[in-house]
Amino acid sequence: MNNSVIRVGIVEDETLMRSMLESTLAAEPGIQVVHSVPGVAEAKLVFTPGSVDIALLDVHLPDGNGVSLGVRMQHDDPNLAIMLLSSEDVMGLFTSVQKEAPRPWSYLSKRSSFARDVLVRAIITTAQGQTVIDPYLVQRSEPRYGSAVADLTPAQFGVLRLVAEGLSNQATAEQLGINTRSVESHLKSIYQRLGIDGDGSNRRVAAVLAFIEQTGRQWRT
Amino acid sequence: MADIADPPVSDRGGSFLTRALWNPQRIWVLFSGLNILILSVMGLTHWAGWGGWEYAQGPGIHDRFFEVMVLLGKHLGYGALVVGICALARPLTWRLPQRLLLFSGVSILLAYPRALLMELGRTTPYGGGYRYAEWILGASAGIVALTIGNLVSSLVQRVQLEASLRRTASQRAAKAIHDLQTEEIRIRRMVSDQLHGTLQFRLVTVAAELDGIATRITPNESTVSVAAELRALSDRIEEIRELDVRSLSHSMLPSGVDLGTVPAIQSILSRVPADVATSLTLGPTCQRLMDEYQPPMPMAERLVIIYAVEEAVSNALRHGHATSLKVYFELHLTNDPNRRVAEVVVDDNGTGVPETGVFEYSGLSRHLERLEARDGTLNLISSPGGGARLRIELPVTYES
Numbered sequence: 001m002n003n004s005v006i007r008v009g010i011v012e013d014e015t016l017m018r019s020m021l022e023s024t025l026a027a028e029p030g031i032q033v034v035h036s037v038p039g040v041a042e043a044k045l046v047f048t049p050g051s052v053d054i055a056l057l058d059v060h061l062p063d064g065n066g067v068s069l070g071v072r073m074q075h076d077d078p079n080l081a082i083m084l085l086s087s088e089d090v091m092g093l094f095t096s097v098q099k100e101a102p103r104p105w106s107y108l109s110k111r112s113s114f115a116r117d118v119l120v121r122a123i124i125t126t127a128q129g130q131t132v133i134d135p136y137l138v139q140r141s142e143p144r145y146g147s148a149v150a151d152l153t154p155a156q157f158g159v160l161r162l163v164a165e166g167l168s169n170q171a172t173a174e175q176l177g178i179n180t181r182s183v184e185s186h187l188k189s190i191y192q193r194l195g196i197d198g199d200g201s202n203r204r205v206a207a208v209l210a211f212i213e214q215t216g217r218q219w220r221t
Numbered sequence: 222m223a224d225i226a227d228p229p230v231s232d233r234g235g236s237f238l239t240r241a242l243w244n245p246q247r248i249w250v251l252f253s254g255l256n257i258l259i260l261s262v263m264g265l266t267h268w269a270g271w272g273g274w275e276y277a278q279g280p281g282i283h284d285r286f287f288e289v290m291v292l293l294g295k296h297l298g299y300g301a302l303v304v305g306i307c308a309l310a311r312p313l314t315w316r317l318p319q320r321l322l323l324f325s326g327v328s329i330l331l332a333y334p335r336a337l338l339m340e341l342g343r344t345t346p347y348g349g350g351y352r353y354a355e356w357i358l359g360a361s362a363g364i365v366a367l368t369i370g371n372l373v374s375s376l377v378q379r380v381q382l383e384a385s386l387r388r389t390a391s392q393r394a395a396k397a398i399h400d401l402q403t404e405e406i407r408i409r410r411m412v413s414d415q416l417h418g419t420l421q422f423r424l425v426t427v428a429a430e431l432d433g434i435a436t437r438i439t440p441n442e443s444t445v446s447v448a449a450e451l452r453a454l455s456d457r458i459e460e461i462r463e464l465d466v467r468s469l470s471h472s473m474l475p476s477g478v479d480l481g482t483v484p485a486i487q488s489i490l491s492r493v494p495a496d497v498a499t500s501l502t503l504g505p506t507c508q509r510l511m512d513e514y515q516p517p518m519p520m521a522e523r524l525v526i527i528y529a530v531e532e533a534v535s536n537a538l539r540h541g542h543a544t545s546l547k548v549y550f551e552l553h554l555t556n557d558p559n560r561r562v563a564e565v566v567v568d569d570n571g572t573g574v575p576e577t578g579v580f581e582y583s584g585l586s587r588h589l590e591r592l593e594a595r596d597g598t599l600n601l602i603s604s605p606g607g608g609a610r611l612r613i614e615l616p617v618t619y620e621s
Contacts, residue, residue, distance in 0.1 A: 014422050060417040065479045087421035088467050092491030093477045096484040110422065111459060114429035136459075145544060146498030216495030 006127045009035035009052035011043045011069065012085065013062050017110060021056065024116050031123060040064035049077035054127045059086040059093070067093055070105065078102040081126045085110055089137055095212050098131070104205045106132040106166070125166035131208040132166030140217045147214035148194050156193070159186040163204060164211045245378045250308050253370030257300025260362045264296050265289065268344070276344040288344055295342075299335040303327055303363045304370075312367075313374065320371065328363030335359045398594075402521045409473045416470035424462040431455035475527045481517035482563070483507070485527045486548055489534055497544055504551025504564070518563065522595065522617045526565055529588040529599065533567040533611040536584070541571020543608055552617075563615045569608040574601055585611070 008025055010033060012018040018036055025031045035046045040063045047055065055073055057066035067090075070082040083106040084094065094107045106126040112118045112134050122132040138161050143150035152160065162172040169187070173180045187207075190196075196206045268274075277288040306327050312320045336355035340347040435451040438444045467476075477488035483503065490499040503511070517523065530548065537543040549566040589599045597615035604610035 013418065016426065017422065060414065062414065062418070067480055067484075087417060087425050087462070088470075088476070089463060089492075090476065090488070092488030093480060093484050095491065096477070096480065096487050110425045111428050111432070114426075114432070142495040144498060145496045216491070216493060216497075218495060 005030060005032050006054060006123060007032050007034045007052045008123060009033075009037075009043075009047055009055045011037055011039070011055065011061065011066065012058040013038045013060075014058070017058075017085075017113070021113065021119075024119060025123070028116075028120050031120070038062075040069050043069060043073075047073055049080075052080065054081040054083060054123055056083050056085055056123075059084055059090050067097055071097055071101075074102055081129070082106070083108060083122060083126050083132070085113055087111075089217060091133075091137065091212055091217070095209070098209055098212070103129065104131040104208075106130075107134055108132070109134040109136055112136050122166055129205075130166055131164075131205050133164045133208060133212060135165045137217060138164050138211075141211070141215035142218055144214045144216050149210060149214035151193055152190060156186050156190050159183055160190055160207060160211050163187070164208045243381075245374045245381070246308070246311065246313050248377050249313060249370045249374035250304060251370075252373040253304045253307075253367050254300065256366035256369050257297065257304065257362075260366060261293060261296035261300065264362075265292060268292060273344045288342070292339075292342060292345075295335060295338050299331055299359060299363070300366065302331050303367065306331075307367060312371070313378075321368065324367040324371070325360075325364050328367065329360040332356050332359035332363060399521075406474075406520055406524070413470050413474035416466060416473065421462055421466055421470070424458055424466065428455040428458045428462070431458070475524070475531065478520070478523060478527060481511075482523050482526055483511065483550065485523070486530055486550060486565075489527070489531050490546065490548065493534065493538065493546060497538065497546060499546045499548075501548045501550065504549065506554060507550055507552045510552060516619065518561075518617045518619065522563070522615055525588070525591050525595065525597070526563060526613060526615060529585070529592065529611070529613050530565055530567060532585055532588055533569075537567070537569035537571050537609065541569055541573070541609055543569035543571035545570040545608075555616075559619045559621045561617050561619065563613070563617050565611075565613040567611040568604045568606060569610075570604070570606060571608045573607065574603050574609045 008031055010018060010021050012021060015038075018038065022033050022036050025033050034052055035043075037043050037046060039061050043055075055070065057070050059066040061069070066084055066086075070084065074080050074082060081103055082101070084090065085108055087110050089109070090107065094105065098105055104126075106122055108119065108122050112122075118135060125132050141161070141164075143152065143157060149157070149160070158176060159172060162175055167175065169180050169183045173183045176183070187204075190207055191203050194207060194210045196203050196210070198206065273288070273292075274285065277285045307323060310323060312323055315323065333356050336352045336359060339345050339355050340352060345351075431451050432455050435448040435455070438448045438451075440448065470476075475485050475488070477485040483501070486501055490501055493499050518526075534546060537546055547568040549564075549568075551564045553562040553564060555561060585599060585601060591597075592599045592613060592615055595615060597613065600612045602610050602612070
């Protein structure tokens with residue numbers, strides 16, 4: 001990745017959505033849209049290894065599937081960060097590729113993509129090697145009965161939620177109104193309870209993966 | 222799919238002998254020859270019964286043996302000539318009357334020299350009466366042998382024809398089903414794409430616009446509730462999109478089905494409410510094949526399995542009130558490298574299997590029909606851990 005500029009490639013078939021993404025990101029300093037195409041066929045032509053830092057892929061494309069395309073692109077370029085965009089909750093699909101991916105993926109719903117700050121933060125965090133899950137879906141997520149995540153305390157689950165949204169420790173602390181050390185302490189306990197080993201960045205990604213796998217979303221109460 | 226045609230002989234299976242005799246001409250030769258042999262043995266029996274064996278008694282056993290061999294040779298030699306000459310004329314290509322005429326002509330013609338040769342025997346009678354009687358008998362035996370051979374050959378030909386017609390009909394039916402399925406999947410995909418691409422996205426944009434308006438409203442006492450109402454409305458649109466539109470879209474084409482069976486099952490389980498424990502376990506062969514990036518199973522079979530799993534999950538939650546769902550998925554290898562058997566087991570801890578009307582009650586009957594149409598099985602039994610267990614087996618042929 002270029003130190004100063006994040007190069008973004010977009011694969012989105014909805015013209016309106018593609019234009020919105022292009023214009024939002026073009027106005028953002030430090031982000032440059034280098035490719036913007038409507039389908040898999042065009043993406044295969046222009047996305048050469050090393051040409052972009054992060055690919056924004058719509059899951060449902062007229063000539064294929066954004067998940068399969070992402071797997072293929074990351075196979076050719078393991079340094080490429082992938083962020084899926086979808087109109088609907090595709091957390092189940094997201095889980096199936098996340099474990100095998102050489103670099104963690106992120107997932108943003110199209111609704112959240114309309115919020116500039118959410119979109120930009122997700123792109124920057126994903127390009128830095130973290131996983132970001134759509135904040136709207138994260139807030140609707142509840143621990144799945146019988147899972148390790150269900151054994152977390154409400155405070156720990158609150159921290160994990162914000163980590164899943166891609167927030168840094170400091171941003172998490174600010175959001176929760178606690179200090180950074182408390183967040184670090186919560187994270188340590190979360191890793192322990194979820195049985196996560198490894199270094200800092202990998203543990204964070206593994207915790208988000210556990211969050212995706214071990215939560216469900218409640219849509220109608 | 223390849224054009225429908227009779228498989229080549231080498232593809233018809235069976236032993237080498239079976240394949241070698243598949244030709245009706247060979248069957249005719251075989252049965253005609255067999256008849257000649259039977260008639261020859263019968264002739265010898267009569268000869269022995271009428272005193273030939275006694276008359277043949279000489280200084281040693283060799284005289285009798287020699288006489289038997291000579292007589293047998295005359296019978297068989299005549300038979301071999303009759304069958305051989307007719308076979309050269311390829312009688313099965315002739316119409317039946319001409320065929321019978323050929324059999325009769327050749328038999329009558331060759332039966333006379335045979336009768337003459339019979340007279341030369343040491344133990345056989347001779348004279349005009351015997352010669353003509355032996356001529357008529359020999360000719361009749363030849364005609365009967367060849368006609369019975371022809372009858373057997375015709376029956377075999379008819380059986381072959383019927384088997385071929387059945388095979389062709391079955392291939393046509395399979396092709397028709399395949400074409401129908403392809404068309405059904407195409408239409409499902411088209412409708413699903415419309416729902417995903419157009420309707421869902423429009424609802425997303427409306428929800429996002431409402432969010433935007435709510436954000437732009439300057440907060441004061443009178444506008445706070447309006448902004449909250451707009452956000453609530455946006456959430457309701459999101460719910461309608463995520464639940465109702467998605468459910469419609471999913472019924473057209475399940476989410477993740479393009480990626481493979483496992484992602485689609487994961488997607489189904491991820492949608493299960495959070496107060497239900499879920500797990501998906503892959504069998505060792507399935508895991509290995511996925512690690513090797515083997516191509517997913519054909520779409521038609523994939524859909525059959527995914528819909529059945531979805532029904533099982535839905536039943537467990539709706540009727541069984543389960544709080545735990547465990548799915549096991551495995552692919553069993555067979556002797557044919559392109560053929561595997563998919564096994565899916567869905568266990569729940571719900572109220573268990575109803576005693577009567579299991580399939581009607583659970584709505585599984587249509588899935589059972591789909592599976593049985595592909596030589597698959599579906600069983601709903603009690604789960605070892607309480608609740609119900611749905612077990613599916615489906616043979617799957619992969620493209621080589």
